[in-house]
Amino acid sequence: MDDGVKVEPDHVYVIPPNTSIELQDGSLRLVQREPGLHLPIDIFFRSLAQVQGSRAIGVVLSGNASDGSLGVRAIKAECGITFAQDEATARFGGMPRSAIATGAIDYVLTPAEIGKELGRLARHRFLVAATPGVAESETLPDDDGHLKRILTMVQLATKVDFSQYKRTTIQRRVGRRMMVLRLETLADYANYLQRTPAELGELYKDMLISVTSFFRDPETFDALLQQLKPAVEERLLRHEPIRLWVPGCATGEEVYSLAIRVHEFMLDQQCSLRIQIFGTDISEPALDRARQGLYGASIADDVSEQRLRRFFNKVDGGYQISKMIRECCVFARHDLTRDPPFSRLDVVSCRNVLIYLDAKAQRKVLPTFHYALNPTGLLMLGGAESTASASDLFALVDRVHHIYARKAVPTRLVLDLSTGTQQIDSPAATRGEGPAVTDLHKRLDRVIQARYSPDAVVVNSELQIIQFKGHTAPYLDPTPGEANLNLLRMVKESLVVPVRRAVQKASEGEAVIRDSGALVEIDGKQEEVGIEVSPIVLGGAQRYYLIVFTRTTREPYHHATDLPKAKGSGGEESGATDVLLSQRQLSEAREYLRTVREEYEANAEELRAANEEARSANEELQSTNEELGTTKEELQSANEELTTVNEELHNRNREL
Template sequence: MNDPMPTSDPENTAYTNLELSKKPVPIVAIGGSAGGQQAMSELLSFLPADTGLAYVYIQHLSPDYDSKLDFILSAKTPMPVQEAGHLMPVEPNRLYVIPPDKTMEVVDGVLVLSPRKPKPAPHLPIDDFFMSLAERQKDGAIGIVLSGMASDGTLGLKAIKVAGGITIAQDETAVFQGMPQSAIIEGVVDMVLPPSDIAAELLRLSSHADILQLTSESSEALQDDSDKEDLKKILAFVKSAAGVDFNHYKKTTIRRRIIRRMLLYKLETLADYVIYLKKNPMEAGILFNDLLINVTGFFRDPATMEHVKKQILPRIVGGKSAGEAVRIWVAGCSTGQEAYSMAIMTLEVLGAKASSLPIQIFATDLSDSAIAKARMGVFTKGEVLDVSPARLERFFSKVDDHYRVNKLVRDLCVFAPHNLLSDPPFSRMDLISCRNLLIYLDDELQKKVFTTFHYALKPDGYLLLGKSESVGGSSMYFSQIEKTQKVFVRKNNTRAKISIDMAFKSNSPSLPIKTLTTKTTELVTVSDLDKLVDNLLLAEYVPASVVIDQDLEIIQFRGVTSPFLQHSTGKASLNLAKMAHPSLVFELRNIVHKARKTAERQRKDGLEISYPGKPIYVNIEAVPITNPANQQLFLVLFEQVSENMAHVSRTGDTDQRHRQLEAELTALRQDMHSIVEEQEASNEELQSANEEIVSSNEELQSINEELETSKEEIESANEELQTINQELQNRNDQLTESYEYSEAILSTINEATLVLDEYMRIKSANQAFYRFFSTDAERTEGQLIYELGNRQFDFPEFRDLLHQLGAYNAPVSGLEVNVRISANEQRTMVIHARKLTLHRKQITLLGFEDITVHRREQRLLNERKQWFEKLVDNAPAMIWVCGADGNIGFLNKAGLILPGRLRVKARQLFTGHFILMT
């Protein structure tokens, strides 16, 4: 589970105890910048004035300009529109507009204004108001981002979504896409709509204001027993989709997330949501992502982080000998801000010793998407607001409008998906930071987590918890150092026993594991099968019948089947072969087998059933059924006939009777021959399967012996090696994926292309060229190629290319150059050129391939490869690789000190393996 949003600035607490005469109303917070006023006017023109909601509009305003925004918007809506005032209560069916040169918050239904922070502090009024709405307004909230540049509002929408509110962004109708697209890319938007549809959605949500308020973090909704059962069903869907059991997580948060999803789909009860999950399997995965709180921040809780830096980290570093690593585990790291904060503080504490003392920071989380973002280490301006300018300059690099953590810091952190409650823990940790995760777990899971942490820490290791957390009933494992800080030290008079799930992990969790199944009797739905069979019976048949599967198991009965079927003595069974009269069993098996083999109906007439008193004659038929679930089913029909009809074929001409008997005998021989062949084939398959099972059993026995001889290193040291290897594998996969994307783009998407005449003037260009170089046909066609734009193609390499093309008339491919797209942007491109003669005129084709990202990733891979090789070669443990012939293919520095005789013996024992020995 990830961490929740950090609380507001502790110094801003002057208005936290306001008392109101009535309960605050749900607030719709709307943010906009450039083009936002136009979108807001359109939204108001479609919005009724009596929704019962309160509206607050925050726009980027010049501090010294009287915008008259309230006067302009009042002409678009019958609602009262007024400029917000300090300590003004929020009332329903009103629109409040932020005044210039102010920052605004909402505290329990009251608007609180404060002066705008002086430059160079960034001014993000939308994020400020959205985050205060999520943290201090303890009722349902709706956040909307309209047209605007940059990324203001993204962090605020994330906070509102975490608190259980609804988030909306304007679609492509926005004049400026910066703000809406930033929120959409971050994955914090529930709906992307034009202003008219936003108004319609607000009208719908206003009719469910009571349900919307239940999404509040402080609301404790009373649920009956039926809702508890529905909640268990919903969590069962999530466990099936994501493999994580939320049954022992706090139900308040889970209900709040589920109610938020119900609002989006216009559902009234949990039972309705259960039905929706059954019809839409993908929803369970979306709900799983909603249950994970993917919000955190750099240097969260400044007082706590300062205490860790000045008190805890110096103690850890001071107790290290030369070459001994500082090991830190950040559990529930979310998108990585806390892990990077720990790395930065550790580097600051070490100072000049940072190069001589290894630092290992393991950061884990349940969310794969959060781990992927953490590995990238790229954050927006809003996400680095809590980083001081000095740290920002030293440990970050600015890339476009974002900040990326420097390689020095990224190399210290290893990010990996990890389930704290089921996966093997790390070991020998100096410090474990797990903040604001335990508040979502019940007592049983909390005790399990503390047991895991006690095992993972060194005897003098430290545990850091969130402000609202404590060790509770696990005080036998930890003791608190200071009352003012949630820092605990490990007790060594108690030994914690942890239970680890040793189930093997699949390398491809998204692919289902194939298992051997013998039959399936589950239908798509009972109503569908009833309709299918009834239509068939009504069209052609009226006799008694049964529906069976490929193993003759009866699924449904039709009509009166008592003359032909009866219950056998002993254990109850619905198998047709056991319920049918003994005189019919062979023929039933035969016609079902033929129907399965030929996919056509099969029939047998005139079968005699011996009963005391008088025999019964019956015709049987097997009809294959095609159904939407692709199940192999058969409809077996029983038709009782009179004795005369049964004996028709037995009377008449003797020769005819002989021919009939010979035909039956031939058919029987063919059936017997087919059965024998299939039996032989089945025997061979069974023998082959048995051999495979024996081989697999031997392999499992060998694996079991190895596991039995292994000790705690399998649970701790190997887990660390696996995590590091997984980190490298993930980065290799990212590089492979980048190559695949590049190939797909070259084959399916048009590249920027130019057509030049014989005088090197541009005849035409494709739309990709216009879009990439921010130009159009009017400014491009007829221009000399060297004079295009800001003369970005007037450089020696490009002139030499065109000269070579004209002189030798040979295609030129793969010229790599740096092209300046604009004053602030330069791209690395590969130019392809070819000269053609069309209608006795010479033309030149130029193609431009953008490889900027490819070169950046290639450098990153080389850096990671060198780092890993250096790490293995300098490891204190001996590491070597032997081939099948016993020859050592790789040996690190530590292996050079091993005596030759011992190396030969080790090579004989571990031939063909990757070996690590301490």
């Protein structure tokens, strides 16, 4: 075959010696053979998975060695379908056997049976709908909530909440299982799950499959280590280990790659420093394999011969990580969206994990990383990931390799990261009749009836009033103009500072906060109004506050002539009381000004961060424009080449 030939049906393509092929934009491109172990099927299968995604199908037939075993894992990770020839019918069973051993093979059949199954799959609605240009929502239409029902069954069986995954990811995983089982609709699959509990385990395994390999993007490791130099020097001075965490580590290739590269870095720097690397995942089978450190011979395609000799031991059928490297790596089960994180880390390497999570889960996970890192810690993400939802927590230090530095700001960590409880998000939501609203009202009524007969309001974490209790008119003074339910805009001016102060203290814990409040004029009387704030947590991260107003009546006076006449010691006592009152009011005014200044500074900092993000986005846009310009030039060059080829063909036709 020639380089760049278009793929057509009913054709068999044979590659020239000492070459491999990759699929690129519907064409087969020849790739010169690299030194070392030659694995052309792995190379082609990986490109097929990358280009075709869930439409990729890989078939491993008779052959020696283990070529294809890495490729079928890549295809399955992209929700494609994989076949292996039954060893009983294979002249050489090495390749089918190695592929089956990966656990990534869907069908083990004879060649004739494989042909029939391929014909059936080609007509399956999921594969047909997964063609380019078809919206993801049309791939598996779900008007009756069957997908939610499926996820609920999986969660009950595995204790893992996959509703936090992106819907498109879930659809591809479920659709893949439907193709394997010859089921056409989500309703059919949901019913099958109820009848066949073992399928819950198969779907669970499919949901956890991720493609990984040794030394992905090796230049990224080099960039990370350059950024890590100051931390290494600091650890050397303190005689402390360097600590790294790889969440979503799957079968451990990323963990061991980091361990090897950090070890090499230490040797280059001529320093001795203990290394601790934590690899976590929610898949126990993947973690078991990672702990063993056993990998097939096909890893030679990703690991250099020098590293294989230095950091691996040759075993039957493949390689095992050396004891020296295994001893600095710890593997443990950890649910990134629920479990507490590690701490005092220098690096978190979370590449290509966030892409599977929805925006809500990402907003919870990124503060977890911020909490886990040292003040000078680094976060490394995948090429399609960013910290956009947590720009206040991380600063970009290497745009090319997606490396971020931890900012020295407080962490918004919420240890209870469950997302199963419905919650109120805005005052408007309270007008509905959802279960969370009803639950909130009932709970508030119980608290009030048990402890108070008060005048009170309920506010959310943004201090928006969502419910009134009792007679609150004496304490609230709505401003003219557009309606605004913000408590600080509605409460009387003298109560602004004590209310703000009490809510701030209540937000720091679960205790009830009491504040002496201030003097408020109510119906012509100066009354001492106290504030009591009770935090209410109704599941999830949202908090509510019950704010109760209490008052004590003082003697009325409106003008200086109405002040009580002092006689003897009584007058002195009255004067002292007025002085104390003035001092307290002055102190409250100063505290209010300090609070306003702090808020102004915080807003200014947020504005600076937003400007940095905008500047960063502008630079990325300029970079994209440059890439588009380069692509345009390449297309023009390709058009010129095609024109030349057409002219040559035309000349040959005339000669013939």
